[in-house]
Amino acid sequence: MRRDDRDEPFDDLFREIERMMNDMMAGGDVGFESRTDTDAGFGADTHVDVHDTEEEVRVIADLPGVEKQNIELECDGKTLTISARSDHREYDERVSLPRRVNEHTASATYNNGVLEVVFEPAEQSSDISLE
Template identity: 80%
Template sequence: MRRDDRDEPFDDLFREIERMMNEMMNGADANVDFDSSSDVENGFGMDTHVDIHETDDEVRVVADLPGVEKDNIELECDGTTLTISAESDHRQYDERVSLPSPVNEHTASATYNNGVLEVVFDRAEQSSDISLE
């Protein structure tokens, strides 16, 4: 017997639910810049979670990188954007995270434990007032 679309009456329903979930998840975190040209197998966004927490003194970025070895993680920051590049046996991650406020990238500290990357930055000094004489 030949299989056709009538064999799976719920395929259309599941595809629509998946489309709506992907649409909802792509708009869930405005601070994360998902590369729309990447597919599910190459990068963040579909199964990697990135959280950003900020206090008066610091900005903390927490990212899930399952299956990645510590030596295969590269981090770069320009003071406003954190770039996380990582590689495992099955995937390559390349994420640019817009930080909610300027940070002093020279004060960064990072830890990686059980697949969870945590990067902490001190907030950048606010510019001082300039007095006119």
């Protein structure tokens, strides 16, 4: 007996999801970029989040297998550069911050493979009056 497609309205959707999953598992292109090169950026096992609130800009990065003494942080007010190394790889990530921060107020903690860096926002530019 031939099945009527009208009986299963989501059949096409499920078929497409299954095709995409099969392509992904086989290493095919499913329409998004994925980094597998361990020398470029943090790699697949690391995640970076940036949270911007009125009071602060917070950057949270997963750095599995990295010792605290092997982490270097640098900020120019617009970009945070995180450099770290472990026995198996080197990490070098530049994180664009959502707004200008005062890099001199930064505080950083590293606990159980999670790096957290907090910045105060930079003071707003003042108006210059003409005389």
